[in-house]
Amino acid sequence: MxxxxxxxxxxxxxxxxxxxxxxxxxxxxxxxxxxxxxxxxxxxxxxxxxxxxxxxxxxxxxxxxxxxxxxxxxxxxxxxxxxxxxxxxxxxxxxxxxxxxxxxxxxxxxxxxxxxxxxxxxxxxNGFIKSFNLLMSFWFSALGLTFLTIIFWQKEIWTYDQRLRLFFSSPNQLALNLSLAIFIGINYFIFFQKKKKKKFSFLFLLGTGMLIWTLYQTHSLGAELFIPLTFLFWFLFYRFQSFLFFFLVFFNLFLLLNWNFLLNKLSYQPNIPPNSTDSRIVIWQVTRKIISEKGFWGIGLGNFQKTYLAYQPLFPPYPQWAVPHAHNLIFQLWSEVGFLPLLFFFFLLYFAFTPQKTTTTLEKFLLVYFLLYGLVETPLWKNDTALLFWLILFLILSQNNFKQTARKPI
Structure with a gap:
């Protein structure tokens, strides 16, 4: 013993x-x-x-x-x-x-x-681990990326289009880490401000300001757009959180089923040379075709690039060849893992958006941002942000299901 x-x-x-x-x-x-x-x-x-x-x-x-x-x-x-x-x-x-x-x-x-x-x-x-410490660890890791970004910025180490990405495969991946940390920083700045702990609130104000500056250096339109949209969606649907889930899901499905109709109505014409919007439009058109033919079982995890290249000739012009992801979270899940895992994923999200009295605003904010950002990117196809996503999702799901047990001294 x-x-x-x-x-x-x-x-x-x-x-x-x-x-x-x-x-x-x-x-x-x-x-x-x-x-x-x-x-x-x-x-x-x-x-x-x-x-x-x-x-x-x-x-x-x-x-x-x-x-x-x-x-x-x-x-x-x-x-x-x-x-x-x-x-x-x-x-x-x-x-x-x-x-x-x-x-x-x-x-x-x-x-x-x-x-x-x-x-x-x-x-x-059971009191052995604190969720605050986990979120702080992620926040400080993003802050470390900010200090590293300053070095890259001073040495003018950019991508070809003058964006910062550090060691990530794209600036958008760096932007995702930073934007998630910005929400955490804002939350704890407000928290410590209310507690009148000025030193801690100043730390989070300064750190979050640095994160925002670094995010700007990535020139990630998706992150810059969806941060304010997350606040807007939250305040619009605060009392109707289940509706927010249905809105996000059906918006994706509406795009999938009516994509060609929308493009015709908008009189869309590709730019010359093509920009990132043109690339995404072709990617989504190809993904729609893949799902229509192989959507039930999926094409296999990690098989999107090869399948995309097989289908892309059906949708000229060809603005981009290196496409490992569908640039949409639901499209990516549906095309690679198939309908059944997507259905179980929807069940988890639905339960998460069921109103829960004990859920903190930060957790819901992060989840809403993940899903909004998932309209144009695939945040689950990145190891570090996937880890944070599952933590946030399961924290929300467990809030009303288990009363905290006091930790007994050992």
């Missing part, structure tokens, strides 16, 4: 450290180590895997197992639909001709983050 409590005491300190580290270094997925000829594992996946294994070892000990059973019962439907999402998306990964690429995406975007975040929430509910 003494040995067990010593181990428990160690894990109770190490698990929060590992969880915070995963959000403090979310871009650690760029650090990879090869695994024979089967592929590689990145540092972020390794953090998540170690956390999962240690958590399960601790949970299946006698003092914690009954508490975990109660947690699963209270969150049964949310865990059930997220489990179905992981299960059926696995078959989508198997349908990718490049099998290990598909399984790698499934592991990093769905399987490990979803299991990890449910376990994190279990420890949050």
């Amino acid at each position: 003494k040995t067990f409590f010593l181990k428990t005491n160690f894990f109770s300190k190490f698990l929060p450290f590992l969880a915070n580290l995963s959000f403090l270094l979310p871009f650690s997925y760029f650090w990879r180590w090869p695994i024979t000829n089967l592929g590689s594992i990145n540092a972020l996946d390794l953090f998540l895997l170690i956390f999962i294994l240690l958590s399960l070892f601790l949970i299946f000990q006698k003092p914690f197992f009954p508490i975990f059973q109660t947690f699963c019962q209270k969150n049964f439907w949310a865990m059930f639909f997220s489990g179905l999402f992981v299960f059926f998306s696995f078959f989508s990964a198997l349908s990718n001709p490049a099998l290990w690429d598909g399984l790698g995406l499934w592991k990093s975007l769905f399987c490990l983050p979803i299991i990890f975040t449910w376990l994190v929430i279990f420890w949050i509910k």
Whole structure:
């Protein structure tokens, strides 16, 4: 028994450290180590895997197992639909001709983050981990990107169109991290201002101002547009949150089903040379065709680029050839993983937008921004922001389902 409590005491300190580290270094997925000829594992996946294994070892000990059973019962439907999402998306990964690429995406975007975040929430509910610390870790990681951006800016290290992207594959990916951190910073600036803790409120005001400046250097139209739109949508639909879910879903479906009609009505003509809007329009037209033919089972995780190139000749002109994503979250999910995982994803979102008295405004703000930004990008197809998305979604889903248990001294 003494040995067990010593181990428990160690894990109770190490698990929060590992969880915070995963959000403090979310871009650690760029650090990879090869695994024979089967592929590689990145540092972020390794953090998540170690956390999962240690958590399960601790949970299946006698003092914690009954508490975990109660947690699963209270969150049964949310865990059930997220489990179905992981299960059926696995078959989508198997349908990718490049099998290990598909399984790698499934592991990093769905399987490990979803299991990890449910376990994190279990420890949050039992007082071992604080959600505030996780969000602060993500905020400070974005602030670190800001300091790195200053160096790139001074040395004039830009993309060909004078935008900053750091080590991310595009400026829009950097902008997504920054914009999410801006919401966190604004929230805690207001929080500490109300608490009259001027030093903390000044820290968040200064840090968020730096994040906004850095975001401007990315020239990401999507982020600059959807940040104010998130505030607008929130205040318009605050009392009708379920309606907001239906609006976002049906807006995407309306675009999918009536795309050609809308383009004709708007008398759309491609620009010469084509711009990013022209590229997205062609991408969405191609995706619509893919979904109409292969939408039920999907084309396979990670198989969008190859399938896109096969369909693109049907939609001239050809403004862009390198297209790994559909530039729309729902289109991407539907085309790659198929209809069933998309349906389970919708169930999770619907439950999240069901009014809940204990849900904080920040969590809903972040979720609304994820979905609005998902109209033009695919925030789930990025390891670090996928991790934050699942955490925010499951935090909302678990708010009214499990009363926080006081942590007992060990």
